[in-house]
Amino acid sequence: MSVKDNLNxxxxxxxxxxxxxxxxxxxxxxxxxxxxxxxxRVFGENKxxxxxxxxxxxxxxxxxxxxxxxxxxxxxxxxxxxxxxHGVDSPRLLKEINKHAxxxxxxxPCLLQIHIAEEDTKFGLxxxxxxxxxxxxxxxxMENIKIVGLMxxxxxTKDEKQVRREFAQLKSMFDALKTKLSYISILSMGxxxxxxxxxxxxxxxxxxxxxxxxxxxxx
Ligand SMILES: *Cc1c(COP(=O)(O)O)cnc(C)c1O
Numbered sequence: 001m002s003v004k005d006n007l008n009x010x011x012x013x014x015x016x017x018x019x020x021x022x023x024x025x026x027x028x029x030x031x032x033x034x035x036x037x038x039x040x041r042v043f044g045e046n047k048x049x050x051x052x053x054x055x056x057x058x059x060x061x062x063x064x065x066x067x068x069x070x071x072x073x074x075x076x077x078x079x080x081x082x083x084x085x086h087g088v089d090s091p092r093l094l095k096e097i098n099k100h101a102x103x104x105x106x107x108x109p110c111l112l113q114i115h116i117a118e119e120d121t122k123f124g125l126x127x128x129x130x131x132x133x134x135x136x137x138x139x140x141x142m143e144n145i146k147i148v149g150l151m152x153x154x155x156x157t158k159d160e161k162q163v164r165r166e167f168a169q170l171k172s173m174f175d176a177l178k179t180k181l182s183y184i185s186i187l188s189m190g191x192x193x194x195x196x197x198x199x200x201x202x203x204x205x206x207x208x209x210x211x212x213x214x215x216x217x218x219x
Contacts, residue, residue: 002034002214003031003034003035003036003038003212003214004037004038006211006212006213007035007038007040007212008038008206010211010212012151013196014199014206015199017177017204018199018203018204018205018206019042019044019186019204019205019206020040020042020205020206020208020211021042021043021044021065021067021188021202021205021206021207021208022035022040022042022043022044022208022209022212023043023044023045023046023047023067023116023191023207023208023209023212023213024043024044024054024209024213025044025045025046025047025050025068025209025216026050026216026217027213027216029054029057029058030091031213032054032058032062033058033103035212035213036058036059036062041061041062042062042063042065042083043062043063043064043065043165044060044064044066044067044086044207044209045063045064045065045066045067045068046066046067046068046069047068048066048070048071048074048075048077048078049074050209051066051078051079051082052065052077052078053056054077055081063081063084064078064081064082064083064084064112065080065083065084065085065086065207066082066084066085066086066087067086067087067151068084068087068106069087069089069123070087070088070093070139072092072093075096075097075100076100079097079100079101079103079106079108080104080106082108083109084109084110084148084186085097085108085109085110085111085114086111086151086188086207087111087113087123087151088110088111088112088113088147089112089113089124089125090119090125091133091138091139092112094133094139094142094145095138097110097144097145098142098143098144098145099144099210101145102144103142103187104161106144107143107144107145107146107147108144108146109145109148110145110146110147110148111147111148111149111150111151111186111188112125112130112133112147112149112150112151112158113125113150113151113152114126114127114130114150114151114152114170114173115152116152116153116154116166116167116169116170117152117153117155117156117166118155118162118166119155119156124152124153127173130173130177134147134177134180134181136143146183147181148183148184149174149184149185149186149187149188149204149205150170150173150174150177150186150187150188151187151188151189152166152167152170152188152189153189153191154166154167154189154194154197154198156193157213160197163194163197164200164201165172167189167190167197167198167201167202167203168201169195170187170189170201171187171201171202174187176177185197185204186205186213187202187203187204187205188203188204188205188206189201189203189205189206190203190205190206190207191206191208192206192208192209192210195208
């Protein structure tokens with residue numbers, strides 16, 4: 001199946017209110033343009049340099065999402081154009097984003113990444129760190145970032161129950177946060193292997209790569 005066919009099939013399955021981020025990391029511009037011509041405008045990348053290059057090369061009405069783990073010293077390269085940063089997991093990173101957003105006279109929307117997986121390898125805040133962050137004076141003083149939601153990755157496992165449990169845990173943290181910050185609206189969870197479960201558990205944004213563009217080749 002072509003990129004266009006894959007994309008249309010996935011889009012036809014998504015309920016209303018669930019945004020599709022087409023994860024184009026490692027994929028060439030031709031593949032992105034094929035999805036673009038089929039109507040897709042939101043793309044996700046996990047390396048800043050690669051995203052900057054694609055932003056320069058491709059149509060300017062594409063919304064670029066940074067979905068990967070982000071180093072503070074890379075924020076400056078994308079502050080001008082990034083539409084949403086999914087993986088914010090420390091106050092220091094948030095401060096750096098705020099600083100560079102200010103230079104460009106922008107407010108950059110961000111998602112806080114929450115650690116839900118049982119495996120140790122995934123980044124993110126736990127519930128206590130999340131609450132400390134949003135209650136801190138430093139956070140309240142930052143005018144050029146806006147926390148619009150949460151993001152999380154489930155354990156990479158065939159155990160569907162475990163994946164469901166982890167997504168449900170993130171959803172309940174999302175609901176609790178909404179009662180404190182009324183503008184919280186995005187719950188980014190679900191990838192190629194688990195987006196159906198994520199949607200059943202309340203996802204509003206899925207990040208799908210290989211089911212659209214095919215397997216990635218890492219050289
Ligand atoms: C690569 C990546 C995805 C997409 O993964 P697929 O399994 O190819 O759909 C989603 N989220 C993050 C954070 C990623 O790094």
